[in-house]
Amino acid sequence: MKRAYNFNAGPASLPESVLKKAEQEWLNYKGTGMNVMEMSHRSKPYEEIHQQAQNLLRKLLQIPDNYEVLFLQGGASLQFTMVPMNLMEEGKKGQYVLTGAWSEKALKEAKKIGHAEAIATGKDNQYREIPSVSSLKTLEDGAYLHITSNNTIFGTQWHETPKVSIPLVADMSSDILCRPIDVASYGLIYAGAQKNLGPSGVTVVIVRKDLLERSKDSLPTMLDYRTHAKNDSLYNTPPTMAIYLLKLVLEWADSLGGTAALEKINKEKAALLYNVIDDSDGFYKGHAEASSRSLMNVTFTLKNQELTEAFLAEAKERGFTGLNGHRSVGGCRASIYNAVPLEHVEVLAQFMKEFKSR
Structure with a gap:
């Protein structure tokens, strides 16, 4: 499976x-x-x-x-x-x-x-x-x-x-x-x-x-x-x-080495997604100001609602789950808690790049 x-x-x-x-x-x-x-x-x-x-x-x-x-x-x-x-x-x-x-x-x-x-x-x-x-x-x-x-x-x-x-x-x-x-x-x-x-x-x-x-x-x-x-x-x-x-x-x-080791991995995971957002020339826009960004929940929107819906629909087809933003604010959210593997975040980052290029 x-x-x-x-x-x-x-x-x-x-x-x-x-x-x-x-x-x-x-x-x-x-x-x-x-x-x-x-x-x-x-x-x-x-x-x-x-x-x-x-x-x-x-x-x-x-x-x-x-x-x-x-x-x-x-x-x-x-x-x-x-x-x-x-x-x-x-x-x-x-x-x-x-x-x-x-x-x-x-x-x-x-x-x-x-x-x-x-x-x-x-x-x-x-x-x-x-x-x-x-x-x-x-x-x-x-x-x-x-x-x-x-x-x-x-x-x-x-x-x-x-x-x-x-x-x-x-x-x-x-x-x-x-x-x-x-x-x-x-x-x-x-x-x-x-x-x-x-x-x-x-x-x-x-x-x-x-x-x-x-x-x-x-x-x-x-x-x-x-x-x-x-x-x-x-x-x-x-x-x-x-x-x-x-x-x-x-x-x-x-x-794994406790909280210090987890923090290192979590920073690496978060950087992968925030870098895609920051390098997208506005295609993806993060909700949080850079100084307050979460290591656990990466929230963002796309240029318009049509693109957001297309992104989420294709992500679902690719096997991603849970990327919808909270019902009160909409948009997208990737929750990358401790147990989310680095490899899964890498796949998401690559998908975000591919979707933007298309």
């Missing part, structure tokens, strides 16, 4: 070696006679999977000991609610930088919980660039500052971490593990797994332990970070299969 050229924005491509490993263990995980989905989450075989996944994530991201690693459900969308529920403080505001649709949604949910406001936005420029770090004016009455580190719809990414006196919260759903980060610069990081970490169904939360003290006893049990921290993310039945595949993806990332 020929594998598709998968440029979906999420759920996204998984490493082929991971899928093959899961296939080998599908009916009989390590002699148990069961698939991981079938075994108790309290059993020793699953507890080992759970712990190995946590340990690998700590290793790859160099997570300090004063941070909890949680495996939750509900995606980033639930975290839009859990963050303000747990981190809001009396008399203080949640502060948000708007860089796209997901940060807008995060702010909308926070306003339902307490006082929240946007302190900077890129909306006036159609979210083509990330606001400069020097322009951010956090206030003393801020409970935390929330950013979305990468914006899948608009193809922009933060390339400098804000240094602020209040806890920094980041939605890293679409670029976690794509490059080294300094976890200690953040109070809380959350990420849906379905782009860079594994399949849909599990959400990773990395939270500094002292921030857990902000959670109030009046919170619903399942929406309280302390519940999951105290119970090692096993308070209720976790998404066991998703965590198993997360572990396999982390093993794969570790075998």
